[in-house]
Amino acid sequence: MTIEDVKRTDSGPALMLANEAVVRGALESDAKIVAFYPGSPTSEILDTFGEVLEHFGDYKMHIAANEKVALETVAGASMSGMRSFTSMKSVGMNVASDSMFSIGYTGLNAGCVCLIADDPYAHSSQSEQDGRYFGEAAYVPMIEPSTAQEALDMTKWAFEVSEKHKTLVIMRTTTRVNHQRGIVNLGKLDRSPFKKNKWADVKGQYFTVGSVARALKARLLEKAEAIKEDFEKTDFNSVVPGSGSVGILTAGVCFLHVKEAMRNLGINLPVFKLGTIFPLPEKKLSEFINALSTLIVVEELTPYLETRIAALAQRMNLNLNIVGKKSRHFSEMLEYNVPIVEKVLAEVTDKKISLDYDAILKKAEKLKEILPERPPIFCPGCPHRGTLWALRQALQRLRIRDKIVFNNDIGCYSMAFLPPNQFSDSMLAMGASLGLSAGMEMALEDKVIAMVGDSTLYHAALPGIVNLIHHNSNVTLFVLDNSVTAMTGQQFNPNSPFNAGGTPARKINMEKMFEALGADKIVIIDPYETRDCINTIQEALEFEGFSVIISRRECALYGDREKKKHGEKIIPSENVKETCRGIYACVKEFYCPAITIDETDAKMIIQQDLCDGCLECRQVCPVDAPQHMEVAK
């Protein structure tokens, strides 16, 4: 298995997820300090480092409160002479970027690499943000791998570039690279023991403002030039030879789509496979486009490369026909695949497409008409389901369902925007519900409600909370305290008594913190005692001032795993049909995937293998029909 492959010390082939290959690359580079905040599609990097932490015992790891803290942690380690690594999702860099821009100016010491993963198609993100601009904007070198093998090789190379030029190096990926599994040739693993340095031996000055900043800026420009010279020479920027005067420029996973599309079409165009997003190897690119009449630029999201190559061609006075997004051949929307690329290549080279993909999609669409949707949903046993049900009842009793504004935040509970809850007048970014609430509380007559999870609370909600309390705002905040960062795979956070790899850490006392901040009302509810929550929520909503409702119950996936670890049984529930009166409150108002209908008698039936035995559905049922099975799962 791949964890064993991450651990092994010899070289040789292994089947690995690119995210695991990145970990292996950092370990082969003898990285000593790593820090992360989880976020798809990078979470497996954090998880893998956590899983092998105890085995190696020669590096230190933090699950940081947020991406900015994580980046600062690894930058601090680099300043202290230790190789360090962090990774974050696209929007994570938005949080970290404040420090990242300054780190660009000050430079660093020991090798320091930051992976950022964009998410074309927004599989699990709030936007299809294009993170490639960060490199250029901060003058920080940025590289991009295509395969799991390159993910390993480029991680190692990034450490070398970083150390040589005393700069942070960003490795940019996309979901389809992170979540790609392939054969990877591992290098040897030769770790050194962990040993603290003395500041006197490693120290430098990492300070930037005013005249210092201006001096640093001048040096930064020189540094970028020097890095560019290196990037002109690296094999990660390579030309795959081909024939004719039509060429292709591409990078990342699109390079793979291009190669397969060309194979399908039986064509062999010259391809520039770009490995460095910033600085661009302009000399090498000039030589490539100089021999072409048409250049096809294949890149997802914005026309980042297209715009820059067009400017280069113009400076060269080239009459180059560029096929890309500006020519409307490719979209700025969504992610690409072989059919999308093949269609454009077929059109430009006047070849017949290998398969009529449009016809296949059209036929499939027709066949799928009978298929019900499978929208994302809270897991069986999820405490959020109970909290949101109780909130709905409280609003109904107060007759204010249409007199509230609900600011949602980032986590599993984001799904509160779906039926049956349909809460969410807004959801922007980590912690944003608090700042929005401040503005809305001043501008609206309605009751303002914000909702965050425990991880989001400590990630980015605290300044917004301080701001609301300071301004005597009349807002009700729900904190869904489920013990872990659930959505990304139940990682620990400052609300957990653990750090990475289950090592001990200090749990922040949430209610004491709110008390110290001066919250006007703090109540704690248990969403499994769903009915009892209604009154408490009602009172908090009616209260004038800053009220906090902490809904406390651990994530069901995390809780079940812990139970199994300790040999505890999970006892599923059954619907007692003699009691059930077919009211369907459980179906209409609850949306638990374990709840289905028995078509023989139209009564609700609980799918035993899915049920978590939380019995929230009993709380929702007016006649208490569901009850625990006597038998254990």
Place this chain on the structure above:
Amino acid sequence: MSEAGKTFNIMFAGVGGQGLMLLSAILGKAAVDSGLKVMTGEQHGLSQRQGSIYVHFRIGDPISPLIPYGKADMMIAMEASEALRYVEYLKEDGVVIMSNRIMPSVTETKNVALDKEKKTNYLTVDEIVKKLEQVTSRIVLLDSLDLAIQAGNARTENSVLIGATVACEDFPIPAEEVRKALLALVPPKTINANSKAFDLGKDAGTTCLES
């Protein structure tokens, strides 16, 4: 399979929590141990259960991690409706190995429950198979739970499906390598039941594809 350009594509489909990733890991190990090149495009995303999930699994000489539409030689569906959800990937006359298990979504359950005339029914396996038959006749429909219970452990449904793959004559991994990989990756206590489930799946697959 080492021939340039020759690739055997498998689309895995299922519902979050069914163990799709383990299934893909088993075939991955079997392929690598047989000296075959493997590449996958996996969906990890959010960790909630009961969502639709897939893995693009490619053996031979793949370049892209994603199977192009209409080019999956095989589809392995752990839940019947999920086979139809990814039908655009299935090749004409490709092999479908699917469980007859259906896990209804909550919206479908709501529609069924709230129809006072009781005319709205759950989507059935037959309806799904009829649609799939418009793309291929090679469908192996398995009562995977029943076969797993026959094997002595209700949780060996995935081994039943894995067993059926090797019944397909153009499947590129030798049957014994698949069995070895399977038994290496399941919990040691369950090896006998999983081995039996594999055989039951293989037999059921052979019967289906020959008839």
